[in-house]
Amino acid sequence: MSDLQSPAPSAGQVTEDAPTVATAAANAPSAAASTGRSLLPQSTLLRHLVLLLLGAVAAVVLLEITDPFTNSQLATLSYYAIAAGGLTVLTGMNGQISLGHGALMAVGAYTTALLLQEPADALPLPLILLISVVTTTAVGALVGVAAARLHGPYLAGATLALAVGLPGLAVYFHDQLGGEQGLRVRAPRAPESFESFIDLVSGASASSTKWLAYVGAICLLITYFLLANLVRSRIGRTWRAVRDQDVAAELAGINLGAWRVLAFVVSAAAAGLAGGVLALVVRLAAPSGFTLVLSLSLLTAIVIGGLGSLLGALLGSALLVFLPPFVTDLGTGSGLSSTEAAQLAPFVYGVVLIVAMIFAPAGFVGTIRMRWLTQKAKRSAGRAAPADSSRG
Amino acid sequence: MSYFVNVTLTGLTQGMIYAAFALALVLIWRSTRIVNFAQGSMAAATTFIALALVQAGWSYWLALVVALASGFVLGAIIERVIIRPVEGGNELNAVIVALGLFVALQAGIAIVFGSSFQSFPAPFGLEGFSVGDRRIALTPNGIYIIGAVIVTMLLLVALFRFTRVGLAMRASAFSQEVSRLLGVKVGGMLTLGWGLAAVVGSLAGLLIAGGGFVYPAYMDSLIVFGFVAAIIGGLDSPVGAIVGGLILGLALSYISGYAPRGSSLVTISALVILMVVLLVRPGGLFSSTTARRA
Numbered sequence: 158m159s160d161l162q163s164p165a166p167s168a169g170q171v172t173e174d175a176p177t178v179a180t181a182a183a184n185a186p187s188a189a190a191s192t193g194r195s196l197l198p199q200s201t202l203l204r205h206l207v208l209l210l211l212g213a214v215a216a217v218v219l220l221e222i223t224d225p226f227t228n229s230q231l232a233t234l235s236y237y238a239i240a241a242g243g244l245t246v247l248t249g250m251n252g253q254i255s256l257g258h259g260a261l262m263a264v265g266a267y268t269t270a271l272l273l274q275e276p277a278d279a280l281p282l283p284l285i286l287l288i289s290v291v292t293t294t295a296v297g298a299l300v301g302v303a304a305a306r307l308h309g310p311y312l313a314g315a316t317l318a319l320a321v322g323l324p325g326l327a328v329y330f331h332d333q334l335g336g337e338q339g340l341r342v343r344a345p346r347a348p349e350s351f352e353s354f355i356d357l358v359s360g361a362s363a364s365s366t367k368w369l370a371y372v373g374a375i376c377l378l379i380t381y382f383l384l385a386n387l388v389r390s391r392i393g394r395t396w397r398a399v400r401d402q403d404v405a406a407e408l409a410g411i412n413l414g415a416w417r418v419l420a421f422v423v424s425a426a427a428a429g430l431a432g433g434v435l436a437l438v439v440r441l442a443a444p445s446g447f448t449l450v451l452s453l454s455l456l457t458a459i460v461i462g463g464l465g466s467l468l469g470a471l472l473g474s475a476l477l478v479f480l481p482p483f484v485t486d487l488g489t490g491s492g493l494s495s496t497e498a499a500q501l502a503p504f505v506y507g508v509v510l511i512v513a514m515i516f517a518p519a520g521f522v523g524t525i526r527m528r529w530l531t532q533k534a535k536r537s538a539g540r541a542a543p544a545d546s547s548r549g
Numbered sequence: 550m551s552y553f554v555n556v557t558l559t560g561l562t563q564g565m566i567y568a569a570f571a572l573a574l575v576l577i578w579r580s581t582r583i584v585n586f587a588q589g590s591m592a593a594a595t596t597f598i599a600l601a602l603v604q605a606g607w608s609y610w611l612a613l614v615v616a617l618a619s620g621f622v623l624g625a626i627i628e629r630v631i632i633r634p635v636e637g638g639n640e641l642n643a644v645i646v647a648l649g650l651f652v653a654l655q656a657g658i659a660i661v662f663g664s665s666f667q668s669f670p671a672p673f674g675l676e677g678f679s680v681g682d683r684r685i686a687l688t689p690n691g692i693y694i695i696g697a698v699i700v701t702m703l704l705l706v707a708l709f710r711f712t713r714v715g716l717a718m719r720a721s722a723f724s725q726e727v728s729r730l731l732g733v734k735v736g737g738m739l740t741l742g743w744g745l746a747a748v749v750g751s752l753a754g755l756l757i758a759g760g761g762f763v764y765p766a767y768m769d770s771l772i773v774f775g776f777v778a779a780i781i782g783g784l785d786s787p788v789g790a791i792v793g794g795l796i797l798g799l800a801l802s803y804i805s806g807y808a809p810r811g812s813s814l815v816t817i818s819a820l821v822i823l824m825v826v827l828l829v830r831p832g833g834l835f836s837s838t839t840a841r842r843a
Binding site for chain 1: 578583584586631634635639640641642643644645646648649650651652653654655656657659660663664765766769770772773776777780810813814815816817819820823824827828
């Protein structure tokens with residue numbers, strides 16, 4: 158991101174270098190790690206395991222106390238959040254923008270849809286999702302090799318072409334991929350153990366909507382657990398080094414290209430899983446489901462939440478799911494027709510993207526964390542000053 | 550043979566439109582180092598303004614002038630209000646702002662003008678000329694498209710070469726600090742540059758709409774083609790943008806005309822062409838820069 162050799166021409170006035178500071182704040186170790194005053198364990202793995210467990214409990218409670226409609230909304234949230242999590246690792250951690258994640262989701266969704274065309278339950282669901290992830294990872298590696306040489310607007314343009322172009326292949330391979338109509342997906346039936354589990358927890362009926370919501374939640378938790386560990390590991394640190402100081406990173410012996418490709422591959426794997434879950438939840442894989450707007454929505458989610466923060470990606474995805482119905486209601490309430498009101502949500506996304514980038518480039522999580530860090534710095538400075546004077 | 554000629558002629562006409570659109574991107578890139586991903590939506594907005602005027606009974610030419618003028622105003626306002634705060638900062642932020650603008654404008658068009666397909670009038674006939682007893686794919690409207698783009702380009706060349714404003718614009722694109730020291734109002738030049746680019750982009754939008762259908766997202770593929778054409782030309786060079794547009798137009802026309810079911814392969818081939826160009830010559834075919842850009 159920071160290009161040392163060719164300083165960008167400054168226009169009008171010199172803008173403050175907020176974004177770098179902001180992403181740094183978003184990526185700072187969490188409160189628990191730095192202060193040691195928290196209840197969470199010190200070890201990264203243990204801390205994430207505890208969070209995973211808490212997340213699982215929260216997911217079960219949330220899915221059991223809400224109605225079926227909210228359940229399906231939460232299923233939608235899960236695939237947005239999985240894809241946004243992958244994208245935030247790519248864009249926030251490694252500084253590569255991708256507008257092509259909608260297309261990568263399409264790869265995952267079509268793979269899942271094709272595998273589910275088989276009569277009866279030929280393959281177990283986890284295996285199907287795993288195959289989708291592997292396929293998308295392969296495509297992602299291919300794109301990543303090309304993307305590793307590009308940066309900024311070039312990368313944005315190339316991935317934009319991917320997002321617009323790839324769904325066209327579904328039309329070209331009409332016989333296999335179903336053309337414009339797409340492939341219908343027969344949702345797999347829930348296993349018996351799930352029914353008895355639901356019976357045990359709440360005694361509610363174990364509908365197929367609920368099963369899919371659980372599948373989404375499980376995938377989401379696993380993805381975020383893996384990504385969180387990755388980000389806090391040597392790999393995550395190397396990505397940040399590549400993002401912030403590419404020349405220094407290269408001098409330190411880091412192979413920039415290989416690490417950029419790796420970031421893209423990890424991100425593509427998440428997008429593939431998200432696509433698989435999408436195919437299950439929507440029960441359709443069609444070109445119209447993977448428009449440019451999908452890719453741009455994912456970008457909106459991670460920018461609003463805060464680039465580089467998994468929590469931010471989750472919050473941003475929640476906004477993608479719960480904002481449109483709210484805005485659409487507002488629109489129809491103020492006299493717009495339903496088709497016009499449906500366009501209000503993307504309109505709001507766009508405006509929010511612009512406003513967020515101009516006024517709070519750190520996003521929601523980043524801004525709050527930055528506040529918190531400044532407060533802490535002030536407090537420690539306040540404590541240090543009297544100590545110095547007493548000594549002198 | 551006549552099929553080949555027809556495919557070539559179609560490619561040239563399409564290529565001219567891509568060239569105009571790529572030129573709009575290059576104009577903005579040269580002055581502010583931003584790829585304006587919102588160009589397509591901006592052009593769609595002015596096209597819909599023209600369509601509304603035509604439907605209200607205005608003549609095509611009057612609507613064209615009003616649409617181009619509104620394109621200028623739109624471009625200038627966007628530069629001043631939205632782009633100025635992110636200019637010269639982190640390049641990712643500028644890209645994201647442009648994308649936000651892209652989404653917001655497209656949705657705004659759908660809210661104001663509706664999202665259904667509407668036919669857009671062409672000022673000239675859409676029947677091909679006859680050569681002997683054969684009909685070729687060159688239509689009066691096609692000649693109008695080629696002519697309009699060439700005239701616009703000549704006007705731009707004249708502006709940049711022979712006027713003081715053009716000199717000031719070139720100076721501020723070359724070095725903002727030096728220009729400011731020499732008394733050029735760089736901010737104003739950037740606004741003017743965005744306005745002009747929006748006019749060229751709007752023209753491309755109006756030309757491609759002529760005789761076809763328009764809907765809020767009808768420019769989505771054109772932004773990809775325009776970007777690819779600009780990259781082939783190196784993003785920095787107006788001549789490169791035009792040549793890139795023509796190369797792309799011809800290539801896509803041949804693919805669409807000769808490959809089986811080629812029309813559904815057009816956008817993906819643009820992606821392949823883009824990738825090949827970026828991997829072989831990351832700076833584009835016409836770049837003169839030695840610094841790494843891609």
